[in-house]
Amino acid sequence: xxxxxxxxxxxxxxxxxxxxxxxxxxxxxxxxxxxxxxxxxxxxxxxxxxxxxxxxxxxxxxxxxxxxxxxxxxxxxxxxxxxxxxxxxxxxxxxxxxxxxxxxxxxxxxxxxxxxxxxxxxxxxxxxxxxxxxxxxxxxxxxxxxxxxxxxxxxxxxx
Amino acid sequence: xxxxxxxxxxxxxxxxxxxxxxxxxxxxxxxxxxxxxxxxxxxxxxxxxxxxxxxxxxxxxxxxxxxxxxxxxxxxxxxxxxxxxxxxxxxxxxxxxxxxxxxxxxxxxxxxxxxxxxxxxx
Numbered sequence: 001x002x003x004x005x006x007x008x009x010x011x012x013x014x015x016x017x018x019x020x021x022x023x024x025x026x027x028x029x030x031x032x033x034x035x036x037x038x039x040x041x042x043x044x045x046x047x048x049x050x051x052x053x054x055x056x057x058x059x060x061x062x063x064x065x066x067x068x069x070x071x072x073x074x075x076x077x078x079x080x081x082x083x084x085x086x087x088x089x090x091x092x093x094x095x096x097x098x099x100x101x102x103x104x105x106x107x108x109x110x111x112x113x114x115x116x117x118x119x120x121x122x123x124x125x126x127x128x129x130x131x132x133x134x135x136x137x138x139x140x141x142x143x144x145x146x147x148x149x150x151x152x153x154x155x156x157x158x159x
Numbered sequence: 160x161x162x163x164x165x166x167x168x169x170x171x172x173x174x175x176x177x178x179x180x181x182x183x184x185x186x187x188x189x190x191x192x193x194x195x196x197x198x199x200x201x202x203x204x205x206x207x208x209x210x211x212x213x214x215x216x217x218x219x220x221x222x223x224x225x226x227x228x229x230x231x232x233x234x235x236x237x238x239x240x241x242x243x244x245x246x247x248x249x250x251x252x253x254x255x256x257x258x259x260x261x262x263x264x265x266x267x268x269x270x271x272x273x274x275x276x277x278x279x280x281x
Contacts, residue, residue: 017255022227022242026255031263039265047199047240048253054199062270074270093270107276137200137229137237 001072001124006033009063009070013040016125020044020057023133038063038070046136055136056080059125074100077125079132084109086142088132090123103150109141115149192248200237203228210247220246 003009013030020026024046032038041060045053062074078089089105095117104120107113135142198205203221207214220226221236226246228236245252 013257017257019227021252021255022245023239024241025253026257028255028257029260030257031260032265033259034261035264037265037267039263039269048244050194051197051199051240058274060270062265062267074267076270076274078274080276087276089274095271105273133229134231137231137239 002066002069003063004069006068006070009033009038013042016042016059016129019126019129023057023136024048036065038065054081054083055132056082057129057132057136059129061125075125077123077128077132078105079128079135081109081135081142083139084141086110088135088142088144090120090128092122101150104147106142106144106147108144113144117150118144118147119150192244192251196240196244199240200229201240201243203236203238206238206243206246209243 003012013028017026017028020042021044024044025048026042026044028040028042030038030040039060039062041058043056043058046055046057047053056079058076058078058080060076061072063070064073065071074093076089076091076093078087080087085107086109087105087107090102091105092100092102095101095103101117102120102122104118105113105116106118196209201209203217204214206226207217210217217226218236221228221238226238227242228238230236241252
């Protein structure tokens with residue numbers, strides 16, 4: 001993903017903040033906008049305070065300068081279901097045996113995950129959020145069905 | 160007057176605490192909307208009742224993007240608690256808290272560390 005300039009980045013931030021703000025109380029941190037590497041983290045516990053937290057949505061992106069704009073290099077999009085103590089996440093970052101690898105994490109409700117990392121494709125933050133928000137509203141347990149364990153080579157490609 | 164009496168609970172949601180009935184002022188206790196909304200989600204019909212509006216109006220707000228809702232199927236929506244609060248009493252909703260650190264040095268290797276799991280006990 002690439003944002004063409006600082007203004008586009010600010011629009012991206014405002015859009016994500018507005019969407020998450022409808023679920024609960026948003027906390028965000030934007031670091032390094034005047035530097036060559038930038039980190040944007042946004043997190044929301046749902047529902048809002050003072051109600052008991054049922055889920056946490058946590059989205060992190062690491063961006064690098066690309067001309068006048070910004071390119072997304074790494075991300076961690078996580079959904080934590082606090083009620084059933086389950087987790088689903090889409091990540092792109094270095095793994096011990098693979099550089100900048102797209103992968104998913106899945107910790108099912110009431111059980112251990114079959115694998116530490118699962119295969120995944122590149123997802124946009126809003127796509128991931130749509131899926132997580134649906135899980136949150138339906139309240140269906142996370143089962144990890146359909147996910148395949150990831151095996152990576154030194155180059156980061158699927159084995 | 161009967162019509163006004165039916166309206167009372169709706170008006171109460173907006174903090175209107177007194178109505179006139181039979182030339183007498185009838186007081187109702189103020190409702191703290193922020194704590195009165197106890198469900199994590201509401202259906203469009205429930206929001207319509209809370210707001211004293213027709214359900215079709217709530218659906219039109221959703222379709223126009225004025226009210227956030229999660230679409231479960233073609234005709235089923237759920238509206239999160241905070242979105243309802245922002246519709247009915249925006250002044251009570253906590254705004255996003257965004258910290259800006261423009262000159263902070265970002266360490267890209269941090270991206271390779273997994274978030275804490277399982278959820279830390281509070």
